[in-house]
Amino acid sequence: MTTLKDTTYEPLTTDTAIKLSKDLQLFNEDDLLFAHEIGDGNLNLVFRIQEELTGKSIIIKQALPYAKVVGTSWPLTLDRSRIESESLKRTYQLVPNYTPKVYYSDSELAVTVMDDLSHLxxxxxxxxxxxxxxxxxxxxxxxxxxxxxxxxxxxxxxxxxxxxxxxxxxxxxxxxxxxxxxxxxxxxxxxxxxxxxxxxxxxxxxxxxxxxxxxxxxxxxxxxxxxxxxxxxxxxxxxxxxxxxxxxxxxxxxxxxxxxxxxxxxxxxxxxxxxxxxxxxxxxxxxxxxxxxxxxxxxxxxxxxxxxxxxxxxxxxxxxxxxxxxxxxxxxxxxxxxxxxxxxxxxxxxxxxxxxxxxxxxxxxxxxxxxxxxxxxxxxxxxxxxxxxxxxxxxxxxxxxxxxxx
Missing domain, CATH: 3.90.1200.10 (Aminoglycoside phosphotransferase (APH), C-terminal lobe)
Structure with missing residues (x-):
């Protein structure tokens, strides 16, 4: 899998989430992609990236450096993204039927790219x-x-x-x-x-x-x-x-x-x-x-x-x-x-x-x-x-x- 060099953390937008998915070669460069921020949780950004013609889609989850439910007054470590991705990978080894597959993770960007479960x-x-x-x-x-x-x-x-x-x-x-x-x-x-x-x-x-x-x-x-x-x-x-x-x-x-x-x-x-x-x-x-x-x-x-x-x-x-x-x-x-x-x-x-x-x-x-x-x-x-x-x-x-x- 492609790795990203010389990148520094900043919160993703729909545009940069699409760019990331192409940089990782999860889609073709000429694919027409749409991104939607779908996170309704307390701590993170969650984007669904979907290709218009085939319907192929992935999820990009990014940890924020603070609790989303409260704001910047409650700072949080980005290392939780690494912990989450490692936990998902370990769990996938044990019970793949009950766990989304992780395609890519980056502790510097605090992102995890995984299966889209929107059919559930x-x-x-x-x-x-x-x-x-x-x-x-x-x-x-x-x-x-x-x-x-x-x-x-x-x-x-x-x-x-x-x-x-x-x-x-x-x-x-x-x-x-x-x-x-x-x-x-x-x-x-x-x-x-x-x-x-x-x-x-x-x-x-x-x-x-x-x-x-x-x-x-x-x-x-x-x-x-x-x-x-x-x-x-x-x-x-x-x-x-x-x-x-x-x-x-x-x-x-x-x-x-x-x-x-x-x-x-x-x-x-x-x-x-x-x-x-x-x-x-x-x-x-x-x-x-x-x-x-x-x-x-x-x-x-x-x-x-x-x-x-x-x-x-x-x-x-x-x-x-x-x-x-x-x-x-x-x-x-x-x-x-x-x-x-x-x-x-x-x-x-x-x-x-x-x-x-x-x-x-x-x-x-x-x-x-x-x-x-x-x-x-x-x-x-x-x-x-x-x-x-x-x-x-x-x-x-x-x-x-x-x-x-x-």
């Missing part, structure tokens, strides 16, 4: 519209099992794992998670985004509860110190594209070595929030609401069950440590992953209701009073599963707890 839909947007994805749970369960196992000491040579973990030191983006997921929502912090009518409920239910804070402190410490595997780091439904036949995971710029349960909990939390939001979105269609919410609960159950089953298969087939044949070790490991997953899911639910970045599932509810009611239920649910994570005995038990809040 963003899962968050589909779920809001009550679209059922028949393969979503199985695909995400397999994605999680393979990526989390093969990047850990259980499935990767321990020396190679230590070397690999050094390539994914990601302090700035980890700091965002540490603050916005595990700290700020549990205190009256200025980064929180709370309607004044909801604030008294939050103050009493979340900020004043010392037992809750103690559990969250333990979960934060786990996130800070438990370098078990290479995580996606931000596995929400807005980072997944899908249709009836395909599921593809994108945007691993938060990738770092952390606890196995974190990615699973993040995905489960987002399904939970969509589940609660459907009480409003489908309020006028009770039969459809019941059917779709049942589907969402099945997604939670099947995702965990597929992960557990596949993780067990990989554990037995490809052990990297002699102790992995010890009776009870696998069960103990899965039990701890499960408890961590529940706690992380609870933190993610709470964060999305009162933290800096909400979720469209809930924020799209127009009636403020009704939206706050959904947020109250979500906050109470998040709190309950955090406090009771050590006593929730199975994925079915977790689902039963979730249904109490619909």
């Amino acid at each position: 839909t963003i899962v968050r947007k589909g779920l809001i519209e009550a679209v059922q994805y028949p393969k979503l749970a199985k695909d995400i369960g397999l994605f999680l099992a393979h990526t989390l196992f093969y990047n850990s000491d259980f499935g990767l040579n321990q020396q190679e794992k230590k070397i690999q973990s050094g390539r994914f030191i990601n302090p700035e983006l980890c700091k965002i998670t540490e603050d916005l997921v595990f700290t700020d929502p549990f205190f009256d912090h200025d980064t929180n985004n709370i309607d004044e009518q909801l604030k008294p409920f939050v103050a009493e239910t979340i900020w004043a509860d010392q037992s809750l804070k103690l559990e969250v402190a333990q979960l934060k410490q786990t996130f800070l110190t438990k370098a078990e595997t290479l995580l996606h780091g931000d596995l929400h439904t807005g980072s997944i594209f899908a249709n009836d036949d395909e599921t593809v995971v994108i945007d691993p710029e938060f990738a770092y070595y952390g606890p196995i349960g974190f990615d699973i909990g993040a995905f489960v939390a987002n399904i939970i929030l969509n589940y609660l939001s459907q009480d409003v979105h489908l309020a006028d269609h009770p039969d459809k609401k019941a059917e779709f919410q049942k589907y969402l609960l099945t997604v939670i159950t099947e995702t965990w069950n597929v992960f557990e089953e596949e993780f067990t298969v990989l554990w037995n087939k490809h052990p990297q440590d002699a102790f992995m044949n010890t009776n009870g070790y696998l069960g103990q490991t899965l039990d701890q992953i499960f408890k961590d997953m529940i706690g992380f899911a609870g933190c993610k639910v709470i964060r999305r209701m009162i933290g800096l970045a909400g979720v469209e599932d809930v924020e799209a509810i127009i009636d403020l009073k009704v939206r706050n009611q959904v947020k109250q239920r979500a906050l109470s649910l998040g709190k309950e599963i955090i406090l009771n994570r050590k006593d929730i005995s199975s994925i079915e038990h977790l689902v039963k707890v979730v249904t109490k809040y619909a």
Whole structure:
């Protein structure tokens, strides 16, 4: 692949994105190309480059040196682009069916050029519209099992794992998670985004509860110190594209070595929030609401069950440590992953209701009073599963707890 020499960083425009794609020889020099800036995320520029006659297209993603959602007052490292591209390449080695192919990356320009997934839909947007994805749970369960196992000491040579973990030191983006997921929502912090009518409920239910804070402190410490595997780091439904036949995971710029349960909990939390939001979105269609919410609960159950089953298969087939044949070790490991997953899911639910970045599932509810009611239920649910994570005995038990809040 062509490499670019003597280039310095500057944010791309539609014109320079087209020039870059031609410089990389991804299109012919005389091809008629169109570029559209399609990024709706918080941190990056995203361009779709398409050739008029053939329809061939690619995506160019470029990191900005600041948080797009806030502006230049919140500077961010461009190294996250390198981390994202390396994570995508590593994941493509393990699960190519669930990962976009990277054609080119440049750490100086902070760009990654990859597959265009426009034939798929963003899962968050589909779920809001009550679209059922028949393969979503199985695909995400397999994605999680393979990526989390093969990047850990259980499935990767321990020396190679230590070397690999050094390539994914990601302090700035980890700091965002540490603050916005595990700290700020549990205190009256200025980064929180709370309607004044909801604030008294939050103050009493979340900020004043010392037992809750103690559990969250333990979960934060786990996130800070438990370098078990290479995580996606931000596995929400807005980072997944899908249709009836395909599921593809994108945007691993938060990738770092952390606890196995974190990615699973993040995905489960987002399904939970969509589940609660459907009480409003489908309020006028009770039969459809019941059917779709049942589907969402099945997604939670099947995702965990597929992960557990596949993780067990990989554990037995490809052990990297002699102790992995010890009776009870696998069960103990899965039990701890499960408890961590529940706690992380609870933190993610709470964060999305009162933290800096909400979720469209809930924020799209127009009636403020009704939206706050959904947020109250979500906050109470998040709190309950955090406090009771050590006593929730199975994925079915977790689902039963979730249904109490619909």
